[in-house]
Amino acid sequence: MVWDGEAGEWRRRHNHKLIAFLGLLPISNVIRSQRLQYDGHNARMEEKRLTRRVMLGKPIGTRPRGRPRKRWMDNLTEDLGILEIDPNEWMKLAEDRALWRRTVKAAMDPPGPSPPE
Template sequence: MYGCETWTLTLKEENKLLVAERRILGKILGPVKREDGSFRLRKNVEIEDLVAAPNIIGETKAHRLRWFGHVLRMEEDRGVKRAYLGRQVGRRPVGRPRYRWGDAVGVDLSALHADNWREMAQDRDDWRILVSEAKTHFGSLRH
């Protein structure tokens, strides 16, 4: 998950990460033994209930929001803040615009119904609560 704060995952990439995570957890937890002595693989819901922790998508989105709060609290002359606030100059290429990091953060914040996120980011305790809510909101199969 190194550098996951900067990822902009598409739905296809999210599904690939979830499949890989479930495959690894399934191997770690092992199969379920039936009453007749045979074995079966665990279902995704069973794996989620046994692990009882946010999945990789919840962790990734929480890391991204934590970094976003840090960027918002930065001084205006910092390079990261200038890159976030900067606008592209020149002509835009033909076609659909690329999915940007700021767009991904905006989608995450709207899914959490965080309307006053600019004020929340200035208060570290409030922002920490929002990040933990993101971990649980995005970190389950049933959201």
């Protein structure tokens, strides 16, 4: 809450206004960027490394009943969709460190609608 001297009353500040006022980035953009940075690192690993095998492997067995849990690759596919990158070509893109670094930086401020005023 903040005091509005002109109106003579208290008013609420919403998150999107606070983010704009303080010049901060939304936390979801920062998380997306960090996740893509790690995925690029993982994509450049040797194929025998455990983390890469886990990321690209298929688990054996059945899933429990109910809604499936969101997997890491589901988040990656969603992030790539926001940045308009083909999910089948991202590993080739990650091989070029400079290009992937620009992609990670672009994830901080993806295209899309701006928050309401």
